Amino acid sequence: MEQRPRIEDRFRLRALRRWYAVCWVVFGLCPPLIAVHDRIDATKYGTWAAIALAAGAFALRTALPRGLVGRPDAFLCVLVTVLGVTAVLLEGGAAFLIVSLPMFWMHAATARRAITYTVVATVATLAGNLAHPQPSPGNAVFTLIGGAGGILLGLLVDRVIRQADARARVLSAQLRRTQTELAEAHQRQGAAEERERLAREIHDTLAQGFASIIALAEAARNGIASDPALSVQQLRSIERTARENLTEARVLVGSAPGSDAGTIARSLRRVLDRFVEDTGLTVHAELADIACDQPTRIALLRCTQESLANVRKHANASTVSVVLERGATGIELEITDDGSGFSPREARGFGLDGMRRRLAELGGELTVTSSPGEGARVFAALPANDRI
Structure with a gap:
């Protein structure tokens, strides 16, 4: 024995x-x-x-x-x-x-x-x-x-x-086998979440910048003979957008610090000024001077950039209204346009889902209201959580 x-x-x-x-x-x-x-x-x-x-x-x-x-x-x-x-x-x-x-x-x-x-x-x-x-x-x-x-x-x-x-x-x-499998599952989940985060960041920054560069380049090429001054301005916009994309790319790979600090109103104002310069559309903005932390500022900024990109590509609008204020439950951002509108239930794409997930991670929510021929309204709300 x-x-x-x-x-x-x-x-x-x-x-x-x-x-x-x-x-x-x-x-x-x-x-x-x-x-x-x-x-x-x-x-x-x-x-x-x-x-x-x-x-x-x-x-x-x-x-x-x-x-x-x-x-x-x-x-x-x-x-x-x-x-x-x-x-x-x-x-x-x-x-x-x-x-x-x-x-x-x-x-x-x-x-x-x-x-x-x-x-x-x-x-x-x-x-x-x-x-x-x-x-x-x-x-x-x-x-x-x-x-x-x-x-x-x-x-x-x-x-x-x-x-x-x-x-x-x-x-x-x-x-032990279950613990190993659980650790591997957590690792896979973490990798998937990181890929999703990078995909969202690329879509909201680099992809939008490249789309803007393409649109500006086509406009500059078509008008270089008839309106050289406008083409020069568009080329300058292309250069500025490319530099901003380079900065965003460095941020994504971790070789540069994030966006500069400041109020969300100042950041949105720069985005709106660029939008007006690139598209010529009329923009009405009411931006309250609200201080917030970096994640909240980036979330609201990305929502604004995505909404304006959708207006540029799909809405055929002439006027855009942007309102930023502190509501009863937190920070509220409303973006409306007088464009052709769409059916939110039939909308497909990474942009709206990306905005919803980004806000949900911070405890907020996104509401999209639109119908064909009636323009569109994007409403983003984030809880205060002592962010100001």
Whole structure:
């Protein structure tokens, strides 16, 4: 049979071991002392000495598990000897043996050694009983029954413990595998969220800038012969937009700081001025001087840029209105146009979804109201959260 950890080490229920120790003292050590307390011959003192030896060995085993006397084999050898001696002195020791049987399984290094100690203790007790001038047949029978029962019960408990250990190892392996899979899932989720964030940032910054560059370049090429001054202005806008795109690209890869600090109104004013310069549309703006943190400012700025890009590409509008104010629940941004409008339910694309997700990450929401021929209204609301 293969080597296994000592049952004492594997049997972790300390409270149960303490209760058994108490029961062993009360029902194993005390009865022999009581049986000889009124005798005055050598039997009394021999029994007391044997019980004291067993108690002392057990105490050392418990207190000094790594000491010479505290080694399990030393303690079990002492216990076997005491069982044999008390069987001789007390005309049998079946009860003491039966109470002591768990000791062999708790302290032996292997099941095989536990069985060996049980057999030796049974033989010693039986020999002690037979060596007495008046042996007790009943005590001998109980000794044999107790030894056999101790072996069977010990093997059963040992098997249960082995099965429990096997299940624990399986569950531990499953737990480690699940933890690994969970860590990988978190890693994949983090990568997916990062890709989504980059895609949103690219769409709201670089893609819009490139679309503006393309539109301005086409206009400059078409008007270079008829209106050179306007083409020069458009080329300057292309250069400025390209520089801004380069700055945004550096921000995305982490090689440059984010957008400059300031109020959201100042940032929106620059965006609107560029929009008017590039498109020639009429823009009415009411921008309250609201201070906010960087995430809120960027979210509102990106919503404005996306909305204006949609107006430029799809609305065919002549007038755009932008209102920024502090409402009852937080910061509110409203962008309306008098263009051709659309059906929000049928709208497809990354822009609106990107705006909704960006605001949702900050606890805000986006409302889009429009219908064909009726223009469009984009309303963004963000909770204050002590941002000002």
